Amino acid sequence: MKKSLALVSLLAVLAAGCASGGGGGDSASKTLRFTGPEDPKTFQPVIDGFQAKNPGVKVAYTQIPFDQLNSTLQQRLAAKDDTIDVYTVDQPRVAALATRGFLVDLSDWKDRVKQAALPAQYEVNEHNGKLWSVPVWTSDQFLFYNRTLLKKAGITPPPSDPAKRWTWEQTIEAGKKAQAEGGAQWAFIPEQIEQYYQLQSLAESLGGGSGITGPDMLTPDLTTDGWVKAMTWYRDLFANKLAPRGVGSFQTSPLFSEGKVAFFAGGPWDVGVFSGAKDLDWGVAPYPYFKGGKQVTPTGSWSWGINPASENQQLARKFLEYAALDPEGNLLTTKATTIIPSNRAAFEKYVPTLDALGGDKSKGVGAILTYDADHTAVARPRSVGYIQFEDIMTKAFADIRNGAEPKTRLEQATQEVKTAWAQLR
């Protein structure tokens, strides 16, 4: 009985919603509900900008803790929760979210997005030939170095010119020297130390592929030469004490800030973090590649999408348009944080800001960013099974880091991915 009562009231609410939606349109005072993992301060500028352009409209933002975001969204979207209108989408999850009906089809914006976005930032939003989300942020990886430690060891820092990009071999050799003669505790640390986002680039540089193949992108391909070689290199990094075991992703950048690390692979957000670290003398160079291999840099970040259960579809589209397609709005999304805008025009305005963020230290980062976006950025694979894949890969990377035999562990991961993907069908 209670349930039927709830049903009746739900219907009443729905009816009321339809009535006001049909009559009042978007102009009347309306609230758009937006959900994401960032601190509210991050999105305040873009929300303010949007509200100023659309009088009477209010955007209410709710933050969900980052490590619970995907699972929480999954459960709430599956339950057709209409308290979410717009939400942030981790780009490699677009395919899975679209397949399960959690995203509104935005295919009529295809050409506009293609024109407005940076290369490698259009496709990530597509699945089965349709467009499901709009790119707001992207990312890149750089090689940060500790100037003081390198100087002590008599090492010439890597040049910031993308044409003179160092190889991993060069980086490790210099790092070892900094350990032996410069007093560095660690030679080289990749920031996202067990994450696919970062480690995909190693295998890709050696021609190992993304690890996923097949016409429907549901065949694991993790035992290629490139993958085995890359993972062997990665294991040795820790086995030879060039990088620390047992330190999680979020504890890596503090190590660099404390001056214990010679080389550090990190993202644009680190430019902001390191600029704030006192007594730290650092510089930035392009992300390395393997000798004789391809130049590959990680990329991708967040897109935004619309919940099909939302009752504010038109307004939601307007908000997305402003945040992704309008350079002014897109630039505002990066005003309170250090992340790269996906919109080409906003990107060009943003580059000098990032370059100047750390004074002399961060000089050159803008040129690297521009070069990488056009030439070396390789996005994560677009597969319906990406979520399962990523979970299994994180565990495999952790094991290899702790000394597991790379080939056997990759074979095991292949089996695990196969089992997990069999469940998808």
Place this chain on the structure above:
Amino acid sequence: MTGASPRGRSVGRPVLVSLAFLAPALVALLVLRLIPAVMAFASSLSHTSLVTGETTFVGLGNYATLFADPTFLQSVRVTLVFSLIVNPLQIAAALALAVLFTRRFAGVRFLRVLVILPIAVPPAVSAAIWSVAYRPDGLLNSVLSVLGVPPQPFLTSPGQALWSLIVLLSWIGVGYWMMFLIAGLQDIPTSLYEAAAIDGASAWARFWHVTLPLLRRPLAFVLVADTVSNFLVFAPVQMLTNGGPQGSTNVTMFDIFTRAYSVGDLNLAQAEVMLLVLLVLAVVIVQFRLLRGRD
């Protein structure tokens, strides 16, 4: 609570009296635990294709899938080993601490609170603290080096990770279980100890013949409740080891959490929940039988 009103000496209708007192709790348990559990069971019998979004009835298919999945089978092994170590350890430690902290000495009240306190620390915080402690270059190893012990790998080694988690979980839980045993110890009349002392019983004999038998009920509670809670632990695993290295800390509850929340395969996760509940139920039934047998 009208059923409780009849006054007088009639012992009659105890069922109604009892039910009146039980009603609110039974409704709460039914609505908040058992009905969702039945829904979970129903969902464990179907399969939703994540590719097409279609849901089909598969009977016990999910259960068959689990029994063929090496990850699940390993998680059951890990869970059993973990339970066999952690439960006796925690109960013995809680009992020893309860005996110590019911003595009278300076500062005992405050010290007792320090031991109970970790249960109140948010899991995210204990994980943050202990991840730093267990780092190979972290606090514990620097303490060990002062004592002349070589650095240990802790969470990075398949051989030590489970033990490291057990230490962390005991830091969190032992004081909590101690609290129930202290409440029980307080109820043992001091006259019994005095009588035993007059009979010339040693401290150990007094513990064995007076304390333990009279502590039977709180101890039974702690045994069952601790066992159940340890079967359902997953937060520290999620935050510290992610089930690794090499699956050595992948307890079943964490496996369930991964499937339900991270990967989003709810049907399979619910089947695994049912299997875990059955396992815990079997263990608890055995415990109740043993406790009754001793009466």
Place this chain on the structure above:
Amino acid sequence: MSRRLYALLGTIIGLAFALPLLWALSSSLRGGSEIFRHISRLSWETLVPVDPTLGNYASLVTGDFGRAILNSLLVALVTVAVGLLISAAAAFGLSAVRFRGQGALFAIVVLSFLIPFDAIAIPLATLFRDWDLTNTYAGLILPGLGHGLAIFLLRQFFLAIPKDLVEAARIDGLGWFGVFARIYLPLSRPALVSAGLTLFIFQWQSYVWPLLIGTDAAHQLGPIALANMRGQFTIDYGQLFAGSIVLTVIPLLIILRFQRHFTQSIATTGLK
């Protein structure tokens, strides 16, 4: 063993349990990159911040953290008050009188706490959504009320209350509710405190559930506000530890406040 030896042993153990929290406390008083600087080599600086700052606590005040703490307190305290009443009544029903079928009812109670709450939270959230309980205090409080463990705990202690005491009271004309309220409850202070703490902690730490049924800024709870301090790319550890200390000190004060009830018992209340 002498009293002094117990005191020594007790102090060492108490400090060992407190040490990790002391480190968190000292970290909460450090600025930015100071936190991990002294963990690799033990020195006095590991536990004592050289240049203590209250900046981390100050930045807590500016965010939503205060609101979240108040929400958490409200939710936890209501849960304890209502939950204790429900649980104690149920435990009374399971221990004061004997009847056929009681075993089965007790089995339901035990069964209900064998079910991992986080696993059934997803179907429960679906029910709550149907009942329009998303983003309400009721939606946050209700799941804490059905706590089988608290009932089990109280029943174990109620069983220890001598039956002749009940008989005598009944002969004196006391109703069942009177027996419950005037004999059972006062005699079980230590158990009630323990059960209350159990209910409190369940809510004080609740994390997955509030996210599932929705947490707008007005209904945000402490642990979620704490998790929200973690940025996408970096964590401000100083602020995290400051928030943690606040989230730990509140239960500490509560435990200290109820500490004296541990020493009360049937033996000391003079009823036996």
